[in-house]
Amino acid sequence: MIEDLSCSQQEILDAAAECFMQMGPDVASIDDIARLLGSTKGRVYHHFRSKGELLYAVRLRSVSLLMEKVRPIAMEDKPPVEKLRAMSIAHVLRILKFLSYHRVVSEDTRMFFRGSAKPQEMEMIEKVIEMRRAYENLYRTVLQEGIEAGVFARQSVSITLHSIIILMNGPCFWYSPRAEQSSKDLAEIAQSVSNLVLRAVLTDPALLQEV
Amino acid sequence: MIEDLSCSQQEILDAAAECFMQMGPDVASIDDIARLLGSTKGRVYHHFRSKGELLYAVRLRSVSLLMEKVRPIAMEDKPPVEKLRAMSIAHVLRILKFLSYHRVVSEDTRMFFRGSAKPQEMEMIEKVIEMRRAYENLYRTVLQEGIEAGVFARQSVSITLHSIIILMNGPCFWYSPRAEQSSKDLAEIAQSVSNLVLRAVLTDPALLQEV
Numbered sequence: 001m002i003e004d005l006s007c008s009q010q011e012i013l014d015a016a017a018e019c020f021m022q023m024g025p026d027v028a029s030i031d032d033i034a035r036l037l038g039s040t041k042g043r044v045y046h047h048f049r050s051k052g053e054l055l056y057a058v059r060l061r062s063v064s065l066l067m068e069k070v071r072p073i074a075m076e077d078k079p080p081v082e083k084l085r086a087m088s089i090a091h092v093l094r095i096l097k098f099l100s101y102h103r104v105v106s107e108d109t110r111m112f113f114r115g116s117a118k119p120q121e122m123e124m125i126e127k128v129i130e131m132r133r134a135y136e137n138l139y140r141t142v143l144q145e146g147i148e149a150g151v152f153a154r155q156s157v158s159i160t161l162h163s164i165i166i167l168m169n170g171p172c173f174w175y176s177p178r179a180e181q182s183s184k185d186l187a188e189i190a191q192s193v194s195n196l197v198l199r200a201v202l203t204d205p206a207l208l209q210e211v
Numbered sequence: 212m213i214e215d216l217s218c219s220q221q222e223i224l225d226a227a228a229e230c231f232m233q234m235g236p237d238v239a240s241i242d243d244i245a246r247l248l249g250s251t252k253g254r255v256y257h258h259f260r261s262k263g264e265l266l267y268a269v270r271l272r273s274v275s276l277l278m279e280k281v282r283p284i285a286m287e288d289k290p291p292v293e294k295l296r297a298m299s300i301a302h303v304l305r306i307l308k309f310l311s312y313h314r315v316v317s318e319d320t321r322m323f324f325r326g327s328a329k330p331q332e333m334e335m336i337e338k339v340i341e342m343r344r345a346y347e348n349l350y351r352t353v354l355q356e357g358i359e360a361g362v363f364a365r366q367s368v369s370i371t372l373h374s375i376i377i378l379m380n381g382p383c384f385w386y387s388p389r390a391e392q393s394s395k396d397l398a399e400i401a402q403s404v405s406n407l408v409l410r411a412v413l414t415d416p417a418l419l420q421e422v
Contacts, residue, residue, distance in 0.1 A: 153410065159403040162385040166377055167411075174373040192370045199364065200378075200411040 005061070009047050012037065013061055016054045017100040025055050025104065052121065055104075059128040062101040066094050067135055074138040080146035081198065081207050087142065088197045091168045092190035095175075102172045136165060143201065152201045164197045216272070220258050223248065224272055227265045228311040236266050236315065263332065266315075270339040273312040277305050278346055285349040291357035292409065292418050298353065299408045302379045303401035306386075313383045347376060354412065363412045375408045 005013070015036045019028040030051055034041045048054045069090040073083065095102050105128070140161050146152030170193060198208055216224070226247040230239040241262055245252045259265045280301045284294060306313050316339070351372050357363030381404060409419055 153406075153416070155406060156403050159400065160407065163378055163381050163404065163407050166381040166384060167374055170374050170377040173377060189370065192367050193374060195364075195366060196371065196374050196411045199413070200407045202410070203416065205364070205414065205416065 006047075008043075009057075012044055012047055013054070013057055014100075017058045017061075017098075017104055020055065020058060020104040021100040025051075030054075052124075056124045056128075058101055059105050059124070060131070062098070062105040063128060063131045063135055065098050065101065066091060067131070069094055070135070070138060074142065079151075080142050080149055081151050081202070083142050084139075084146065084201070085194055085198060087139065088164070088168055088194040089190045092171060092193045093186060095169060095171050096177075096186045096189060099172065099175065099177065102169065106169060106172050136161060139164065146201065151203060151207060153203050155201075160201060164200065167197050167200070168193060217258075219254075220268075223255055223258055224265070224268055225311075228269045228272075228309075228315055231266065231269060231315040232311040236262075241265075263335075267335045267339075269312055270316050270335070271342070273309070273316040274339060274342045274346055276309050276312065277302060278342070280305055281346070281349060285353065290362075291353050291360055292362050292413070294353050295350075295357065295412070296405055296409060298350065299375070299379055299405040300401045303382060303404045304397060306380060306382050307388075307397050307400060310383065310386065310388065313380065317380060317383050347372060350375065357412065362414060362418055364414050366412075371412060375411065378408050378411070379404060 012033070016028075016033050019032045019036055022028070023032060028051075030041050030044050033054070034044050037043070044054075048057065070087050073086045073090060076083065078086075140157060143152060143157055143160060143164075147154055147157070171189065175189070195208065199205055202208060223244070227239075227244050230243045230247055233239075234243065239262075241252050241255050244265070245255050248254070255265075259268065281298050284297045284301060287294065289297075351368060354363060354368055354371060354375075358365055358368070382400065386400070406419065410416055413419060
C-alpha cells in the first residue's frame, strides 16, 4: 500500500510528525526537524525534497500504520463481534503509540474542508482521504455483517461508522502521554475504548463478555 | 455565566465564527467579517476592540450555547437514563445549529496543547477550558448517578466521559450542512448520536426503549 520506508526515513518522519504536532505544520521548519533528530538538514533533504513532501509522507504513514495492523484482522474469517473487538483495540493502540502522526492528520482534514489548502496540497490530502475511506470501509463491512447477523443494532450505518471512528480516534484529543506509562496502561485504555465501541453497537451487552 | 449579548453582538459573532471556520482564525480579518455582515468595520469595532477579542467571544459563546440548553436539564430531578438522553440530544442539536462556533473551538484547543498560543491568548483559552470543564462535570455527575443506580455500566468514568463528549461533538467533524436539511433531519441525527451515547453506557439496551 505504501512504499516500504527505510529505518532512516521512518526516523525522519517520526521527528517530523513530532515537530508538526508541537509547532504546527505552518511553523515547523526542516531546521527544527533536523535539530530534533540531532542531525543535519542534508540528511533530511536526502530523503525528502521539501516540507510539503514530509507532511504528505506523515499523512500517508498515519493511515498506513492503522491499515497494516487492522486490515489483516478485518480479512480474517471471524464473527463480527470478535472482529470489531480486535480491530478497535488494534486501532486505539496504534493511535496511542503514534500519537503525533494522528494529531497532525486530524488537524489538517480541517484545512481541507476549509478549502485553505493549496491546489498541490489538495491533491495530496485527497489521496490521503481516499486511503482513509478505504480504511473506514473495513469497519463499514464488519458493521454490516454484524447487523445482518443480528448482533449489532439496526441503526444508521453511516452515523454509526463516523461515530465509532471518532470514538477510536478520541485519544488524539484527550490522551496525554506520561513518562511512566506502561504498555499495560495503554492496553487498558484500548480495552476501555473498545468496550464503549462495542456497547454502542451491540444488541445485547452480554455479547461483550463472550469475547 | 456570560454577559448577555445584544442582537447586534450575536450577529457579529455569528459572522466572525463563520469567517474563522472558513478561513482559519489566523487568516480571517475584521474586514472579512464586516464584508460577510454586509456592514462596516466601524460597526464591528463598536462592539469588539480586536480580532483577539472576537475570537475569545466566539469561544466563550460556544460553551455558553451548550450550557444554557443542557444545564437546566442536568438540574432536573429525573432518572439518569432519561437525563442523559435529553442532555445528549440537546448537545448535538446545538452543535448542528451552531456548527461554525464549535468547529472554531475544537480547532484551537489543539493550539493550547501545542503551546503555540501567546500568553494573553493562553489566559483566555484557559478560561474557556475552565468553563468547558464545568460543562463536562454535568455529564460526569449524571454518569456517576447512573452507575450508582446500576443502569450505567461500571467502566472508567474519565474515559467514558471523554468518549461521550467526543461522540456528541462528532458532527463537528463529519456533518456537512445541506441547503434542504429540515429540522426533522437534524432531530434524527441528534437521536442517532444520542442512541449511540446511551448504548455505550447502558447496562441493558432495553432501557433505551423505555425513554
